[in-house]
Amino acid sequence: MQQPTVMSASARSLRWLASMRLTQVLLGMLALATLLSYLARGIDPITLGVPLALLVANLVAAVITNAAFRRQPALLMFHLALVAVVSLLGLGQLTSVNGRFELTEGVAYDGTLLGGTRGYLSRQLMDASFVHEGFTIEYAAGMRRGRTRNPVKWIDDRGVERHDAIGDQKPLSINGYRFYTTANKGFAPLLDWSGEGAAPVRGAVHLPSYPLHEHEQLRDWQPAGLSVPIRIALVLEGPIIDRDQASVLSLPARHTIVVQAGGVRAELRPGDTAVLPGGTLRYVGLRTWMGYRVTYDMTSIWLLAACLVAIAALLWHYVAKFRGRPW
Amino acid sequence: MVSSRTLELLLVTGATGALAVAMCIAAVGARSTIVLLLILVGVALQTIGLAARWSALGYGPFTTMYEVLASSVWSLALIFAAAYTALPKIRPTATLVLPFIVLLAGWALSTDPEPGHLPPTFSTPLLYVHSIFGKLYLGFLMLAVGVAGVIPARRTVLANRFVEMPGDDDLTELSYRFAAFAFIFDTVMLIVGAVWAQDAWGRYWAWDPLETWAFLSWLALAFGLHLKIWMRPSPGIWTALVTLVFVIAFLTFFGVPFVSDSPHKGAF
Numbered sequence: 001m002q003q004p005t006v007m008s009a010s011a012r013s014l015r016w017l018a019s020m021r022l023t024q025v026l027l028g029m030l031a032l033a034t035l036l037s038y039l040a041r042g043i044d045p046i047t048l049g050v051p052l053a054l055l056v057a058n059l060v061a062a063v064i065t066n067a068a069f070r071r072q073p074a075l076l077m078f079h080l081a082l083v084a085v086v087s088l089l090g091l092g093q094l095t096s097v098n099g100r101f102e103l104t105e106g107v108a109y110d111g112t113l114l115g116g117t118r119g120y121l122s123r124q125l126m127d128a129s130f131v132h133e134g135f136t137i138e139y140a141a142g143m144r145r146g147r148t149r150n151p152v153k154w155i156d157d158r159g160v161e162r163h164d165a166i167g168d169q170k171p172l173s174i175n176g177y178r179f180y181t182t183a184n185k186g187f188a189p190l191l192d193w194s195g196e197g198a199a200p201v202r203g204a205v206h207l208p209s210y211p212l213h214e215h216e217q218l219r220d221w222q223p224a225g226l227s228v229p230i231r232i233a234l235v236l237e238g239p240i241i242d243r244d245q246a247s248v249l250s251l252p253a254r255h256t257i258v259v260q261a262g263g264v265r266a267e268l269r270p271g272d273t274a275v276l277p278g279g280t281l282r283y284v285g286l287r288t289w290m291g292y293r294v295t296y297d298m299t300s301i302w303l304l305a306a307c308l309v310a311i312a313a314l315l316w317h318y319v320a321k322f323r324g325r326p327w
Numbered sequence: 328m329v330s331s332r333t334l335e336l337l338l339v340t341g342a343t344g345a346l347a348v349a350m351c352i353a354a355v356g357a358r359s360t361i362v363l364l365l366i367l368v369g370v371a372l373q374t375i376g377l378a379a380r381w382s383a384l385g386y387g388p389f390t391t392m393y394e395v396l397a398s399s400v401w402s403l404a405l406i407f408a409a410a411y412t413a414l415p416k417i418r419p420t421a422t423l424v425l426p427f428i429v430l431l432a433g434w435a436l437s438t439d440p441e442p443g444h445l446p447p448t449f450s451t452p453l454l455y456v457h458s459i460f461g462k463l464y465l466g467f468l469m470l471a472v473g474v475a476g477v478i479p480a481r482r483t484v485l486a487n488r489f490v491e492m493p494g495d496d497d498l499t500e501l502s503y504r505f506a507a508f509a510f511i512f513d514t515v516m517l518i519v520g521a522v523w524a525q526d527a528w529g530r531y532w533a534w535d536p537l538e539t540w541a542f543l544s545w546l547a548l549a550f551g552l553h554l555k556i557w558m559r560p561s562p563g564i565w566t567a568l569v570t571l572v573f574v575i576a577f578l579t580f581f582g583v584p585f586v587s588d589s590p591h592k593g594a595f
Contacts, residue, residue: 034546
């Protein structure tokens with residue numbers, strides 16, 4: 001005899017969960033969470049995730065209980081597409097990779113990230129590698145950055161070497177990873193260090209981003225086994241980018257590097273060697289480095305598809321509704 | 328010899344003048360065909376002015392505040408002219424809508440018309456699609472507010488301007504329909520923007536100031552449309568709601584670029 005009461009209570013709960021009043025409250029909560037997160041200088045996925053999850057529950061309950069959805073298939077399709085969008089956004093948060101790294105010209109990318117975010121369920125090892133082969137970046141008068149062209153090469157799935165030029169809105173796509181050039185780039189002296197009694201090492205010292213830190217082109221380098229760092233400074237013979245007219249940023253034709261360690265100072269051109277306390281330094285030559293952003297999100301294409309379905313369904317719904325009752 | 332810059336400013340100023348005259352004629356309730364003709368003259372002059380600038384600079388009006396305002400005046404005037412022609416019953420709304428467009432045009436003329444810089448990430452067809460749907464969104468929202476605005480305006484000294492217009496419930500329904508299509512255009516604008524952002528900056532959404540306010544504006548409109556279906560609010564409450572959404576959208580389009588370093592993080 002008690003079963004009808006239990007059923008009635010669950011039906012009442014479902015109806016409450018499906019109510020439009022709750023929808024309005026949750027939409028307000030989502031707006032408030034967005035605004036507060038924005039004012040707090042950072043959108044937190046959990047703060048937004050709670051009202052979004054409740055909205056999905058509200059919507060699913062409404063689809064089950066509200067006859068309006070059965071009468072209006074386009075409206076139903078639109079709201080189901082919204083559920084798909086929110087679900088895919090959640091899945092994307094769990095599985096996506098969004099990282100950054102710097103890569104020296106001529107060096108194969110090894111999957112190491114300097115920073116970024118990874119979802120809890122994301123692939124931990126990045127099975128994508130490529131080599132960057134230098135860049136040219138156009139600048140308009142006033143140092144305003146223009147087109148970036150970054151030639152790259154990689155080995156495809158069939159073992160064939162492939163070449164392309166990426167930059168701006170053209171990323172490199174390998175195994176679902178998308179690599180984007182950024183405004184962060186500069187020069188990297190390539191150095192061979194032969195320490196006393198140690199195996200020779202080669203290193204590329206990424207100098208500060210150029211032209212952002214045009215006048216601070218120096219950095220310390222401390223090869224393993226050396227007790228004091230070597231200070232490396234790049235000296236350009238004339239500006240690369242003309243502030244008053246259009247220019248192209250690429251490797252400078254003429255330059256030297258100044259190295260300092262333990263009171264010894266030397267000016268080196270490519271191929272030169274300096275004897276420093278603890279070993280010998282050979283300047284191989286100047287390379288470029290590029291800062292990349294890498295993203296991996298297996299949900300993005302499905303997200304776009306769900307958005308397109310939502311738009312088509314919404315248009316269908318409103319056109320049918322308004323045609324049925326002309327103003 | 329008049330430079331192309333001077334010619335452009337003369338044309339844009341002329342367009343503002345034509346729209347201002349249309350506003351004055353609409354305010355005194357004169358013939359609607361003259362108002363329409365003047366709006367079309369304003370749109371034509373603005374079109375030529377913007378085209379001259381586009382031709383001289385090599386890129387469209389997408390970068391500076393002047394360009395965004397001037398192109399918005401063009402699109403809003405064009406959308407209003409289309410509605411004015413297609414729906415003769417709403418012509419008296421010119422009394423409310425044209426002052427807004429003229430103010431926007433005046434604001435455009437008061438800003439610095441110096442050329443900006445088209446970032447490399449703007450060299451994509453998605454920029455045009457994103458901008459067109461953004462302008463349709465704002466235009467349809469403006470029509471929704473213009474029509475709904477008649478409801479409170481009827482209770483003021485302007486009442487005699489609107490005596491021939493349909494009743495409040497009919498105006499609310501029409502305003503709701505404009506708002507519904509504005510919602511569609513807004514959604515398309517956001518989706519196209521996300522696709523563009525994915526290619527340009529490696530992320531489809533980053534909660535930068537403009538994206539955050541665009542989302543708030545979308546939520547506010549969704550809230551209003553839901554409320555209209557569920558609560559069937561009075562015409563007065565609907566007017567307040569749709570006006571609030573318009574204010575948020577207006578701040579998103581023309582306010583956020585003033586308070587943030589750039590319209591989009593990483594755009595420049």
